[in-house]
Amino acid sequence: MVKPDRCKCMGACPQQDFNQTDTLKTLKVDHRPPLVLNIALALQHVMVHASLCALVVGALVPQAGKEKTAASVFFYSGVSTLLQTCFGSRLPLIQAPSLDFLVPALVLLGARAGNHAACRGQCDQSEQFEVPAHQLRELQGMAVVVGLVQLSVGLCGVGGAVLTRCGPLVLTPVCCILGFSIYREAALLCSDHWGFALLTVVLLVCLSQHLRCWALSAHLKLPLYPVVSMLSVLLSVLLVWVVCAALQHCGHITPHSVSELLFKDDLNTTQFHDWTAANSTNLLSAVSTATWLSLPLPGLGLPLLSGDSIAAGIAAGLSSCISSQAVYVLTARLLNAPTPPAQACNRGVSVEGLGSVLSGLMGVPVGLCSSVPNACMTSLSQCGSRATVQLSAVMLLVLGLFPQLTHVLTSVPLAIHGAVLSVTYTVAAATGITYLQYTDVDSGRNIFNTGFTVFMSLVLPRWFRMQTGFIYTGVGSLDIFLQSCLMLPVFLVSLLAFLLDHTVSGTLSEKGLERDQSTRKIQSLANKPQGNHQSLVTVYEPPQPVRKVLDWPGLRKFPFCACRSLEVEKITVTSAEMSGLLPQ
Template sequence: MCAQQDSPDPSQAERLKSLRVDQRPPLLLNLALALQLQGMAVVAGLVQLGVGLSGVGGAMQGQCGPLVLTPVLCMLGFSIYREAALLCSGHWGFALLTVVLLAGLSQHLRSWSLPARLRFLHVPTLSTLSVLLSMLLVWAVCAALHHCGHIRIHTVPELLLKRTDFNMTRIRSWAVENSSSLPSPDLTAPWLSLPFPGLGLPLLSGQGIAAGVAAGLSSCVSSSAAYVLSARLLKAPTPPAWACNRGLSVEGLGSVLAGLMGAPAGICSSVANACTLGLSQCGSRGTVQLSGVMLLILGMFLPLTQLLTSIPLAIHGAVLSVTYTVATATGITYLQYTDVDSGRNIFNTGFVVFMSLVLPRWFRMQLGFIHTSVPVLDVFLQSCLMLPMFLVGFLAFLLDHTVSGSLSERGLERDQSTMEIHSLADKQQGSVQSLEAVYQPPEPVRRLLRLPGLWLLPFCACRSPVMEKVVVTSPETFSLMHSDSR
């Protein structure tokens, strides 16, 4: 039997090809689906890389005023509510306990810190570690009850079986087939496993490329919004165009590498991590670098990765429910720079947010609604209309630049010296930090960007135009200040 499966005769291969998709063996379907997802991740990464290196991402972000950022950030928080509710339904008791701990530690006890003799951080301890402490405490309680046999941890297929949403017959059948074959922790897994490419090269098809392009565009909108969100929460200057382009380029490169290495998904800025900055008020480049090193270690040491997969889904859902609310609330704060009583602003904001919630849900109910003569175009349009982030970014940008309104009404002002239009949110935020101090790359990266071969496109969009001025004029400025002090 095993020998026949390993080397099937030509007649069996022909019969497999003649079968419909739903009649093929599950192993072939899983392998084909994995290769398709890897191909989509590669295409999405190439789109992000192209948007970043060409400078389109930074240029578009510079044209986004408060009335564009408000619905985009609001939708950034609303877009996860169904998934968060699904995860919390694994165990509502643990989800509620996590929410209560998160709110209590980050808000009610945020000014509490360790005694002076025990203090090793000059920051409020409970507020800084609110997310980590809440997850660890509830995880420990859940592990103890599960070990004693009082509770049972639910899996994603079992949660999907409980859903009574529209058109879930195929998902329920998949859950029934896979609920008994879920991978269990392998105690014999090696401690150290170096990453290597997947089972094969990513599978690129016309429809997969179309879906990947739509996912890449949506990731660009989500990542750009996450950049602005992080800066807003930390009271830092708004990210300039070159910093946004650099971030999108690195994310695109990471998505391409992830797809080639066998990952079924690409890389995008974590909204939950960005919102955690609002709860902990602790953000620095060192924390991001430390997180990257920890992820590399977890990817190579499989037992540690399996330990993290034992975290109950309800805890994940609770953390998403709390952190994503920060994005929604931050988006609302941008309305203070606009005329909130303007009928134009009321219509644009309400229309964009409502349509971005309704249209994706409706198009999921009406799969195959778009019929053109080109199937690839059908998939691309259907994918774009089913992605809330792409839809809200497109509608908000379109309405804000087409519906007539004054600059003050839109939260903008014109600089009389340069005749450039700036956002009032950037001016009134009042950050004392300079752009170079916050967004300038480390010295090794700056030396790399100064190489003669990298002065031209495509890396010019990722380089600070002010950086070269500071490097040239700093000696003269220092000497003048030194002479004046004498």
């Protein structure tokens, strides 16, 4: 193996304290950075989470109740993150709302907006005031359904079983679309002010890439860690935020809301946008006042489980399960850790289900799943420490208890949020491309399958977004379910890639697979141990008390057996859990 060239920085380079290769310098899962650096890295995770939260919450909730809802999302995201890092997959993953919930929610609200727009001028005043609360309770019911779907998929072991049958030609398009799926929303957020968005992107690229090995001077260096690179997101956001605040104070710029940007060119949500704008003073009127200390408790009653909210929740739950498991694989690859075993994936999805059910019951209008931009930031910050993510969860809990602090984060201009999402999501797309190295990239089969799945999963959601009345079965709930599934890029790409990879004929070497001579099972070349410096036990094994609970006789049977880990002796002796694919 050829050793990489030494970094040509002036003086000692902090990068040399890590392993020489670029893929091995990320801090390991069980590593604990110094306290000050750990706090800064945790705050950086919170800033990225705030960008995703600003997009989802801002699109669903009018300005009147945005701070209160965002505070609740932060709080239950912190709770779910602690559960995930302690009892779930154990990967350093922040739990947050995502596009998997936003798209079905907009489909649901679009149907509701059409119904209410039809009765304008004919409904009495009492009915008009009851609609916003009814709408929000339906979103809460959708979040509960999402959690139940995630919990069912995790406990039954369906997710882990399917993931072990996904080769490189399935993971490549799924990870690519995981990154490309945000392009429209990120571009619209950046359109709030393209100058500030461009400045943020330039700073992010310079700090994270060009100044990766930068030393201040011959006598003043960063001896332990490349701090400028590790905190590139936080530094870029703070610098541009200060400039924006100064210009906004002087009256040179005017901020916009998320709904104004997202729905200004969307034909199927025009009615919904007009209706929510007209009723923004009524929606969340009971909980719209932001106070210094507020417990994130429901203020509008229990979630409402209607047929439409159940249909939208099932579609969102299925897509979020696929997205989360892709994030598990993505994070493991960025951390240079072993491929996640099926048991860890099942525990992770189950914990996400608990978080979604809890958030829906407590008044949050969206579910929770593993955050893609926070996972991708591992590549930029070079830190995959579990302790850092747990500290971020504590910060999210504090933000959730103090809505005024949440208001500070929600005041960040949308252009900055769009730039952060644009840069972080690119890591997912690029990581997906790396799986092609295990396949025959010159194969016509592989070229067609990959291109077809990626292109169609981007084109079809865009077309169905403009053709809202195309699907009409006579059953409103079924229409919402089908419309939601066909507008979710991750759901489409996973379905197309899985079907094509398992139905189009090809050799094992073409698909990036090989047959293990000892077990006679087909395994993926991407799952084979290739110099991983972290063990399965270190990364994925739950704490000893949790392992004892999972070993109870009652939990050894279906469905709880899907979340039980292998014995330590079996993990260290065999790699079947990592490499088993298409068992025969």
